[in-house]
Amino acid sequence: MAxxxxxxxxxxxxxxxxxEENDPMPYVWNNTMRxxxxxxxxxxxxxxxxRQAMEAWNATRQTYGGPIPVGxxxxxxxxxxxxxxxxxxxxxxxxxxQRLTNNQRARIRNIASQLGVWGYVEPRNLTPxxxxxxxxxxxxxxxxxSGYNTVFRGSRGxxxxxxxxxxxxxxxxxxxLDGIFGNATHTAVRxxxxxxxxxxxxxxxxxxxxxxxxxxxxxxxxDTTIN
Ligand SMILES: [Zn+2]
Numbered sequence: 622m623a624x625x626x627x628x629x630x631x632x633x634x635x636x637x638x639x640x641e642e643n644d645p646m647p648y649v650w651n652n653t654m655r656x657x658x659x660x661x662x663x664x665x666x667x668x669x670x671x672r673q674a675m676e677a678w679n680a681t682r683q684t685y686g687g688p689i690p691v692g693x694x695x696x697x698x699x700x701x702x703x704x705x706x707x708x709x710x711x712x713x714x715x716x717x718x719q720r721l722t723n724n725q726r727a728r729i730r731n732i733a734s735q736l737g738v739w740g741y742v743e744p745r746n747l748t749p750x751x752x753x754x755x756x757x758x759x760x761x762x763x764x765x766x767s768g769y770n771t772v773f774r775g776s777r778g779x780x781x782x783x784x785x786x787x788x789x790x791x792x793x794x795x796x797x798l799d800g801i802f803g804n805a806t807h808t809a810v811r812x813x814x815x816x817x818x819x820x821x822x823x824x825x826x827x828x829x830x831x832x833x834x835x836x837x838x839x840x841x842x843x844d845t846t847i848n
Contacts, residue, residue: 623668626669627671640656643657646675660695663695665695667848669782673713673758680738681729684736692716694709758770778800788809791833
């Protein structure tokens with residue numbers, strides 16, 4: 622049984638679902654992505670995504686018309702396997718089509734690009750043997766085209782979940798993984814910033830994101846990681 626947290630970007634709320642591995646992901650059309658496909662090789666009992674990412678999947682899958690095998694989707698940041706600020710850690714990114722032909726992959730890539738529902742579709746020269754698309758949200762704190770956006774008290778969503786995951790892993794408790802940047806997360810960020818020589822403002826912007834993600838990505842889970 623997986624706990625799945627879905628951030629609904631249209632009304633800024635977080636919803637929690639409990640699903641078996643063979644159940645469809647929440648909001649997915651016609652059983653086209655199961656929990657086990659979404660998690661790929663991730664061993665995490667808790668998964669997260671956004672409703673927008675699921676809807677982008679639905680549009681892509683419906684237009685393509687046939688099965689699209691998912692190789693890799695969600696990972697916790699301390700599980701690694703992707704770049705330090707990968708959208709896979711937000712649960713909004715999919716690597717698909719590993720078992721398809723070049724022509725099939727080209728068609729999926731074209732559909733994903735032309736639909737305009739994804740924030741990014743990786744060009745063929747970067748990933749010739751699979752198709753990566755993601756529904757990134759907002760603008761990155763360090764570079765506008767990638768990474769995670771600046772989050773602060775009152776922020777909600779998948780990027781807050783990544784931040785809470787990092788903070789707890791490093792021993793800065795946030796009163797759970799809920800995707801809501803409340804007082805406990807604010808205090809945790811300030812304490813982390815003070816301990817690591819960063820400006821103590823409780824805002825997770827470029828420097829704080831860069832510092833905390835690099836440490837957690839390199840070091841893996843700890844005794845204080847929330848699973
Ligand atoms: Zn990818």
